[in-house]
Amino acid sequence: MRQKTDTPSEQLSVIGRRKFINTAALAGLTVGVAACTDKPAGPAAAASPASAAGHGSSNGVHLKPGELDTYYGLWSGGHTGDMRVLGMPSGREIHRIPCFVPDALVGWGVTNESKAVMGTKADGSLRYTVADTHHTHASYKDGNYDGRYAWINDKINSRLARIRLDYFVCDKITQLPNVQGFHGIFPDKRDPVDPAINYTTRVFCGAEFAVPLPNNAGIEDGSKYRSLFTCVDAETMEVRWQVLIDGNCDLTATSFDGKLAATNQYNVEMGVKYEDMMSAERDACLFFNIARIEEAVKAGKFKTIGSSKVPVVDGTHEGNKDPKTALTAYVSVPKNPHGVNASPDQKYFICAGKLSPTATVIELAKMLNWFDGKLEKLDDAIVAEVEIGLGPLHTAFDGRGNAYTTLFLDSQVVKWNVEAAIKFHAGDKSAKYVVDRLDVHYQPGHINASQSETIAADGKYLAVGCKFSKDRFLPVGPLHPENEQLIDISGDKMVLLADHPVRGEPHDFIIFKRDLVKPKQVYSLDDFPLAVKDAKDSGVFRNGKKVTVKITSQAPAFSLREFKLRKGDEVTLILTNLDKIEDLTHGFAIPNYNVNFIVNPLETKSVTFIADQPGVFWCYCTHFCHALHLEMRTRMIVEA
Ligand code: K7E
Ligand code: CUA
Numbered sequence: 014m015r016q017k018t019d020t021p022s023e024q025l026s027v028i029g030r031r032k033f034i035n036t037a038a039l040a041g042l043t044v045g046v047a048a049c050t051d052k053p054a055g056p057a058a059a060a061s062p063a064s065a066a067g068h069g070s071s072n073g074v075h076l077k078p079g080e081l082d083t084y085y086g087l088w089s090g091g092h093t094g095d096m097r098v099l100g101m102p103s104g105r106e107i108h109r110i111p112c113f114v115p116d117a118l119v120g121w122g123v124t125n126e127s128k129a130v131m132g133t134k135a136d137g138s139l140r141y142t143v144a145d146t147h148h149t150h151a152s153y154k155d156g157n158y159d160g161r162y163a164w165i166n167d168k169i170n171s172r173l174a175r176i177r178l179d180y181f182v183c184d185k186i187t188q189l190p191n192v193q194g195f196h197g198i199f200p201d202k203r204d205p206v207d208p209a210i211n212y213t214t215r216v217f218c219g220a221e222f223a224v225p226l227p228n229n230a231g232i233e234d235g236s237k238y239r240s241l242f243t244c245v246d247a248e249t250m251e252v253r254w255q256v257l258i259d260g261n262c263d264l265t266a267t268s269f270d271g272k273l274a275a276t277n278q279y280n281v282e283m284g285v286k287y288e289d290m291m292s293a294e295r296d297a298c299l300f301f302n303i304a305r306i307e308e309a310v311k312a313g314k315f316k317t318i319g320s321s322k323v324p325v326v327d328g329t330h331e332g333n334k335d336p337k338t339a340l341t342a343y344v345s346v347p348k349n350p351h352g353v354n355a356s357p358d359q360k361y362f363i364c365a366g367k368l369s370p371t372a373t374v375i376e377l378a379k380m381l382n383w384f385d386g387k388l389e390k391l392d393d394a395i396v397a398e399v400e401i402g403l404g405p406l407h408t409a410f411d412g413r414g415n416a417y418t419t420l421f422l423d424s425q426v427v428k429w430n431v432e433a434a435i436k437f438h439a440g441d442k443s444a445k446y447v448v449d450r451l452d453v454h455y456q457p458g459h460i461n462a463s464q465s466e467t468i469a470a471d472g473k474y475l476a477v478g479c480k481f482s483k484d485r486f487l488p489v490g491p492l493h494p495e496n497e498q499l500i501d502i503s504g505d506k507m508v509l510l511a512d513h514p515v516r517g518e519p520h521d522f523i524i525f526k527r528d529l530v531k532p533k534q535v536y537s538l539d540d541f542p543l544a545v546k547d548a549k550d551s552g553v554f555r556n557g558k559k560v561t562v563k564i565t566s567q568a569p570a571f572s573l574r575e576f577k578l579r580k581g582d583e584v585t586l587i588l589t590n591l592d593k594i595e596d597l598t599h600g601f602a603i604p605n606y607n608v609n610f611i612v613n614p615l616e617t618k619s620v621t622f623i624a625d626q627p628g629v630f631w632c633y634c635t636h637f638c639h640a641l642h643l644e645m646r647t648r649m650i651v652e653a
């Protein structure tokens with residue numbers, strides 16, 4: 014079932030990890046997996062000792078003072094609701110990008126501009142203050158990242174956020190209709206029809222939880238719940254269309270030719286209890302024929318659900334029996350698969366088995382043949398289904414034909430060769446597809462390699478998101494950090510390079526070369542319609558009870574030394590930072606009014622509040638900017 018360990022101490026550490034996961038919550042899973050491993054195990058290489066860590070050479074992980082990282086990493090924050098930017102390979106966190114939830118540093122959720130992106134209720138308060146980000150992917154051109162956008166999902170409230178990669182800020186958030194548990198996302202890589210559109214124009218979103226359609230209260234019959242696959246326009250961020258499906262969606266992948274998208278399905282049973290969800294021996298990888306779906310929408314072959322105007326086409330088994338007209342195809346995959354990933358050679362989608370110790374390789378050319386009516390049996394598109402270890406979850410690639418899959422239950426990464434696996438599956442039992450195994454610490458979920466899911470996969474670094482860190486860092490009370498481990502994959506053997514603690518709880522991430530983005534560090538005044546372009550334009554402008562306060566900042570002073578309001582005024586305060594020097598950010602806090610935000614060079618932001626407390630309030634700069642930073646203040650005087 015699992016490869017032998019060599020030394021007593023290694024055995025002990027394996028027992029330690031085993032014991033660790035032997036909790037009530039995981040016991041069911043372990044039993045489920047054990048039941049699927051009666052088949053003889055595939056060839057397994059000896060485990061690389063964990064002591065490979067820290068091997069003499071630091072391999073560029075520990076940068077010298079002033080040295081810059083060579084890769085960006087975009088990490089989802091999990092239920093902190095943010096996106097994080099890490100420098101790689103150092104693993105240093107450089108930035109957090111607030112999107113779905115408020116952020117006290119930036120004033121995200123405080124300023125009018127950020128509230129407009131986040132969405133508000135009728136009374137102006139935020140619609141949501143919690144989120145759960147899982148997956149992050151960036152826009153493509155010609156099969157590689159083009160540095161325009163990244164996207165990230167909020168599973169709790171079914172929202173998709175877009176991050177502009179010029180300023181590293183969130184500029185749009187869309188809530189998907191008719192779905193719950195929005196989980197997997199992936200941008201397309203080019204248009205399925207128009208060859209001139211060689212870049213991302215759509216983002217595909219998989220919904221994990223089935224719900225009544227429309228979701229009226231009081232529907233208890235779970236067998237009537239349904240799930241949808243959603244397409245969002247990458248530019249407008251409007252929902253373009255949805256597909257009604259059988260089963261559910263989990264993760265999402267897209268082909269390099271733009272023709273196919275897919276989602277792995279772990280609940281083809283459409284169960285509402287976990288026993289039901291794992292009752293079938295095989296689930297599915299559900300393929301979507303994008304061009305055909307969009308033709309159907311154009312031809313008016315859709316319905317709408319409830320108050321939503323989004324066209325919904327039929328992607329169920331029942332409506333798609335003829336391959337030549339099918340919009341969807343359900344390829345079978347063993348029990349409750351997890352990640353689905355596109356190999357950088359553009360040929361395969363790979364599903365990780367989760368409750369099955371296997372990886373399933375599906376050939377995309379064969380899928381296109383099936384849609385053309387030229388492949389007799391749909392499951393003939395499966396070109397390999399091989400045992401790789403216990404609890405496979407996600408797969409990354411090195412661009413040299415090897416795949417790297419996390420094994421949650423084995424606490425390992427397994428390196429395996431895709432073409433060798435295909436040979437083995439075809440009957441060549443001498444084909445050794447497992448190349449290497451490496452213990453990681455502990456229970457890895459997501460995995461990604463530098464440039465992994467692009468045509469420029471470079472096979473240098475592998476990052477592994479270990480869900481448990483247990484004993485790897487100084488204890489800080491009951492909540493442990495997660496452990497993002499970095500592995501050198503440039504050689505035959507994987508070498509563990511570093512542990513990086515991260516605050517809970519990242520899921521997915523991408524790592525790409527630093528020259529693929531061109532960040533701007535100073536705004537332009539014209540980016541903001543409300544900009545106060547000259548300090549002389551500052552002042553208090555009254556229109557009855559509505560008051561506009563215009564202020565500028567320029568180190569070490571605000572343009573107004575004081576400003577007067579009357580109790581009960583509805584105040585909109587607009588602040589433009591006229592400093593145009595890189596890194597010269599100011600803050601603006603109003604005591605007792607729950608206001609604090611920052612303005613970056615040449616940026617404008619505004620806040621609106623009721624001046625309901627009379628008195629003197631020293632508004633001060635919260636962001637260290639100048640030797641006279643502490644003196645940088647203005648008096649807000651509210652007359653009773
Ligand atoms: Cu990408 Cu964590 Cu949402 Cu797998 S999921 S681990
Ligand atoms: Cu301005 Cu500190």
Ligand code: CA
Pocket residue numbers: 279280281282289290291292293295296348349
């Ligand atoms: Ca299942």
